[in-house]
Amino acid sequence: MTTLRLLRRRRFLPLFCTQLLNAFNDNLYKTAMVLFVVYAVYNDPEAETQFSAIASALFIAPFIFASAISGQLADMRDKAKIIRTVKLCEIMLMTLGAAGLFLAWQGILIHTFAIPLMLFALFLAGVQSTFLGPIKYSILPQHLRKQEVLAGTGLIEAGTYLAILCGTILAGWIPVEVAMVLILITALVGYRVSRGIPPAPAMGTIEPIDWNIFRSSAALVQFVLKDRVIYLATIAISVFWTVGAILFIQFPPLAKNVIYASKEVATLFIVMFSIGIAIGSVIINHLLKGEVSARYAPLSVIAMGFFILLFYIFVRQWPVGFEGDLLTIPEFLAFPLAWVLLGNLLLIAMAGGSFVVPLYAFLTTRVARDRASRTIAATNMISSVFMVGGALLAILMTVIGIGIEEQLLAGVVLCLLTSWAAKKLYAEEHLPSMHLDQE
Incomplete structure (x- = not known):
C-alpha cells in the first residue's frame, strides 16, 4: 500500500516526524495554557x-x-534548510512559553506578566507555523512521485491531527509543571529530527524576495484568483477552518459551563475531533485511490454541518442543576448522552477530514513546483483571515449574549455555504490550470 510504504522512505519519514512533533508541541503548549487559565x-x-x-x-x-x-x-530557498532554522527558533520560543507557565503556576504576576508572556510565546509559535505551513505540503511534489502526493498529503494531515490528539491529551492530564518541561524537550527532539530531511532546493528561477508584506500579500491573493479551481479550493478550505476555529474556541467553556465537566472532559472533546480528522483523512485517500478530486467534498461538508446540528441538539438535552465539583471523565461517561456527544464529535471531524485533504492536494498539483509554496501560503493567509473572523465572531456572539450552545449553529450555516463552493469546485476541477504554463 502506497500510504504505508511512504512511512519507510527517508524522502518522507523525517518530514512527517518533524511536522508531527511540531503539531504536538504547539498543541501541548496551547492547550496547557488555555486549560490552566x-x-x-x-x-x-x-x-x-x-x-x-x-x-x-x-x-x-x-x-x-x-x-x-x-x-x-x-x-x-532550500525548504529543508528553512525547516531546520525554524525548528531551532522553536527552542527559544518554547523557553519563553515555559517561563510563562512557571510564573502562572507559582502565582507570580499572573495577569500583569505571566499571561501576556504566555500569549506572546503562543504568537511566536504561530509565526513558526506560518513558515512551516507552506513547506509541509509544497515539498511533497518535490520528494514524492505524482501518484504518491495525495497519499503523502493524507498522511501529513492524519499525522498532524494524531499529534494534536496526543498533545491535547497530555495537556489535559499532566500537571502544568510537567508540561513546561516537556515542551522544551519536544522542541529539542524536533530540531534533531528535522536534520534528516533531504535537501529541497528552489525549483525555478530565483527571484528577489519582496519584503513589503502588503504588496507581496496582494500579489499572493491575485495569483490565487487567476485559477478558478485554486480559488474555489482556497475558499472552501478557509471556511472549513473557520468552522474548526469556532468549535475549538467553544470546547473548553462549553465543557465547563454547559456540561459542568472538568478540563479532562474538555480535552476529550478535542481528542475526539482530532481522531475524527485523522480517520477522515485516511478514508478519503482510500475512496479516491490516489486521484486528486473534489468528488466527495460537497457531501462531506453537508454531512459535517448535519452532525454539528445534531451535536447542538444533543448538548441542549444535557441535564442541568449540577452542584459541587465538576464532572470527571468517568462521571461524565456514566451518562449515556455523553457517548452520543463524543460519537457525534467523531462524525463531525471524520466528515471534515474527508472534505479538506483533497483540497490541499489541488493546491500542490495544479501549479508549477516553483509556485507551490506560495500557493499554500496564499491559502494559509486567506484561511487565517477567515479564522480570525471566526474568533471575532465567537467574541461578538458572547458579548451580545448568545449562549455557548447556540454559537455552534454558526458552524452549520458556514458548512452549508461551503457546500456551494465544493459543488462548484467538483464541477470545474477538470478545467485546464492557468499556472502550469510556468513549468
Missing part, C-alpha cells in the same frame, strides 16, 4: 470564552501578515 485563573464564562478566542486569534494572526514572505522564501 480557564480552570485555574478565571471563573467567568464570558472571560473564559474571550480568552480562548484571543489565544486562537494570536496563534492565527501571523499567517495573515507573514504568509507572503514565508511562501516566497520556501519557493526561493
Whole structure:
C-alpha cells in the first residue's frame, strides 16, 4: 500500500516526524495554557470564552501578515534548510512559553506578566507555523512521485491531527509543571529530527524576495484568483477552518459551563475531533485511490454541518442543576448522552477530514513546483483571515449574549455555504490550470 510504504522512505519519514512533533508541541503548549487559565485563573464564562478566542486569534494572526514572505522564501530557498532554522527558533520560543507557565503556576504576576508572556510565546509559535505551513505540503511534489502526493498529503494531515490528539491529551492530564518541561524537550527532539530531511532546493528561477508584506500579500491573493479551481479550493478550505476555529474556541467553556465537566472532559472533546480528522483523512485517500478530486467534498461538508446540528441538539438535552465539583471523565461517561456527544464529535471531524485533504492536494498539483509554496501560503493567509473572523465572531456572539450552545449553529450555516463552493469546485476541477504554463 502506497500510504504505508511512504512511512519507510527517508524522502518522507523525517518530514512527517518533524511536522508531527511540531503539531504536538504547539498543541501541548496551547492547550496547557488555555486549560490552566480557564480552570485555574478565571471563573467567568464570558472571560473564559474571550480568552480562548484571543489565544486562537494570536496563534492565527501571523499567517495573515507573514504568509507572503514565508511562501516566497520556501519557493526561493532550500525548504529543508528553512525547516531546520525554524525548528531551532522553536527552542527559544518554547523557553519563553515555559517561563510563562512557571510564573502562572507559582502565582507570580499572573495577569500583569505571566499571561501576556504566555500569549506572546503562543504568537511566536504561530509565526513558526506560518513558515512551516507552506513547506509541509509544497515539498511533497518535490520528494514524492505524482501518484504518491495525495497519499503523502493524507498522511501529513492524519499525522498532524494524531499529534494534536496526543498533545491535547497530555495537556489535559499532566500537571502544568510537567508540561513546561516537556515542551522544551519536544522542541529539542524536533530540531534533531528535522536534520534528516533531504535537501529541497528552489525549483525555478530565483527571484528577489519582496519584503513589503502588503504588496507581496496582494500579489499572493491575485495569483490565487487567476485559477478558478485554486480559488474555489482556497475558499472552501478557509471556511472549513473557520468552522474548526469556532468549535475549538467553544470546547473548553462549553465543557465547563454547559456540561459542568472538568478540563479532562474538555480535552476529550478535542481528542475526539482530532481522531475524527485523522480517520477522515485516511478514508478519503482510500475512496479516491490516489486521484486528486473534489468528488466527495460537497457531501462531506453537508454531512459535517448535519452532525454539528445534531451535536447542538444533543448538548441542549444535557441535564442541568449540577452542584459541587465538576464532572470527571468517568462521571461524565456514566451518562449515556455523553457517548452520543463524543460519537457525534467523531462524525463531525471524520466528515471534515474527508472534505479538506483533497483540497490541499489541488493546491500542490495544479501549479508549477516553483509556485507551490506560495500557493499554500496564499491559502494559509486567506484561511487565517477567515479564522480570525471566526474568533471575532465567537467574541461578538458572547458579548451580545448568545449562549455557548447556540454559537455552534454558526458552524452549520458556514458548512452549508461551503457546500456551494465544493459543488462548484467538483464541477470545474477538470478545467485546464492557468499556472502550469510556468513549468
